[in-house]
Amino acid sequence: MKTCPFHPKPHKNKASIFTTFLLKRRSWLDGLYERSYKMKAGRVKMPGFDLHIINDTKEVRRMMVDEVEEFPKSTLLHEFLEPLLGVSVFTTNDEVWQKQRELLNPSFELTRVNKVFNIMCDAAKDLIIRLNKYDDNAIVEVDEHMTFTTADVIFRTIMSSKLDEKKGKIVLDAFTAFQDQTAKTAIRNMFCIPHFISMILGERKRIQAGETIRKVLSDIIKPRYDNYKDGEFEDILSTLLTTIDPDTNERFSFKEILDQVAMLFLAGHETTASSLTWTLYILSMAKKEQELAYQEVLEYFNTDELDINAIKKMKYLTNVFKEALRLYPPVGFFARETRNDCQIRDKMVKKGAGVVIAPWLIHRHDDYWENPHEFDPTRFDRPIKKDAYIPFGLGKRVCIGQGFAMQEAVIILAHILKNYELTLEDGFVPDVVGRLTIRSANGVNIKLSRRK
Template identity: 35%
Template structure:
């Protein structure tokens, strides 16, 4: 390996038994620490020993077949569905088959309101407000949680886009704390479930976690009630479009609980994935100031007038490549678990009924067969002249197939806007003494909050 390359944080690969004991003892449920070193080299392999069997697929053609699931034999994992139920119920994120198709057909018209030429003004308004708030922190010189700041900013963007209203700071803080608690609990349940439980066993959560889920759902319900109780013509946003949606067969709309399920996914998935990616963006920029200088050289000419237009977000190839490399090393969704509904064979690998079928953007996007210096941070690989040589099937930060993230374009433009605004205005530095390690929860986040200071750019 080239000694001059920058290798951002990653867990060390440990022997399976030691890794499991360490993870359970720490109580953080970090699945990344359970990955053996060979998981970054094999195309198909078993992950440890478990009651049901867990098979990891790193071959792009097999990943594509599983994710497309044209025969309906690889539904979303019962472990994931059961763990997420208290928070998002039977939302489109966890359903499959006819129920998913019904939900998707009802919600599809609302996706038009995520068109970037419509949503960009909400992105700008939220970003401007948060730039001002970060400017006040920079003047004071106080340390702050980078994770929380990015979560509040991206949640505000989504709240304005989905519900036409800003998100209050106290609500954003409570949602962040509750969702962090939920993520840690879900990861711990997943580890134990993978090892000890047979397929389709009941998943139980603690009273503390159930209370956190109820608080998040209550906040989303309050936002929905503003629409339900108001003038039908008052809003032109995603929430109003989903509220007005009707089942084509029955003519019935979503119930209030169903609205919380569906709009909760818009809100939670729409901001937490972007927030986790931006946390890694600014962590790396603090670690590698030379990249701050390179990105400023590209961004500054467009920011001379104070704001980046939507069209100008398409004219930042190096900034876009930087963000894509962050998504490669820290994919928003670390693992995509599916379950074999019946005995099945895929590309020569026989799977028993109930086997846990694991797709891992984390390992696929760091695989030695598909990437040069796979653990190194090399944004240039995603510059237009180089990207066409990459194996596109080995880069799936937003999923693949019919369930691919519908907000992928939204998230990328939002992130470029936020990067341009903050990079052009502030210098960033990490509070000394932190040990930053990625953790696989629902998103790929630092195991502990990253504390940072910002200064007004000289």
């Protein structure tokens, strides 16, 4: 019998506007109803925003690949993320995005797996050292450990700097607050709540959280920006410090570098942390699949050091992670908007309307997946429906760090499974929330039993 991990039970019927406001302030998943998982397209009309949800894979390909310029990144998304990300490649469009992307290309070269393999392994070893401080069979909240470890990998890759626990707590607490308040700010905006009321209700806290994270990053970047020495470091920050804009013959300004580093930090650690936590949650229930993954790890990781070629051979563990990405895609929705009046399926949609492509819904749609709510890593041994698996997006704006994240996840999972057997805490049920990423609001509690 297959494991069916928990997901929030949808409402029977579509919620009223007032109920939608109450539900989606906490998590957009709370506003879903049964038809959300069956439909090919839907619409949510709010006082200040017209939102269309698209689950039709043909339309998804049109918006993300064939006519991507007609469906740019959402202006609202940029406004919501600007206190943290500034003007970064994550939310910009058209010529600005293209130019930023080209200027970042040398940096992304340094994210190649063979260049960062040892960094990832060192961070995974440090994770095991931290976990070994717990008693055998201790119940451990693993989400905070996954979040710290992936942030540590990004710090080491971008800035050649290990993330110490004090800075880590400051950054991760601030990002939790930023996520929470951004969801509330978004729904208030869509319901035309006046800005001064929004500031009283939490918008100020959200802005401060973004500033807190940027301050930690700034304190590392500024000394190197002001006193740059060629060849001193070989990391992403070094490439950003030396990249010259061919149009101006100038290098990035300090703010531009800070914006891009903040983007790389968010995209590079938060999404992978979310996915790793959900993978551990599923494996702690799916004992058969956990054992198969463990045996594969033993076969290819039977010394003290993990070999880069071993990672490529761990096909089953890779499929376990892919299936976790399907069930709990880290970015549950991709926000776009319409550049012009257009037709989507059988409906006319006005210029400026919001369009949401939701991997959370597409990955659990009966038309695309057999038993979609079940955990089955073997489904990736068979052909899957084209464009129905999009945890990293599609098209030219597909996540540039896809290979980085996949390899990082397998390395960290291999180290954990080699050292521990995972068992979910009795009676534990995750509180699945959809904000900027899909997270468990109450963490994930797992008993870690040391392997003999």
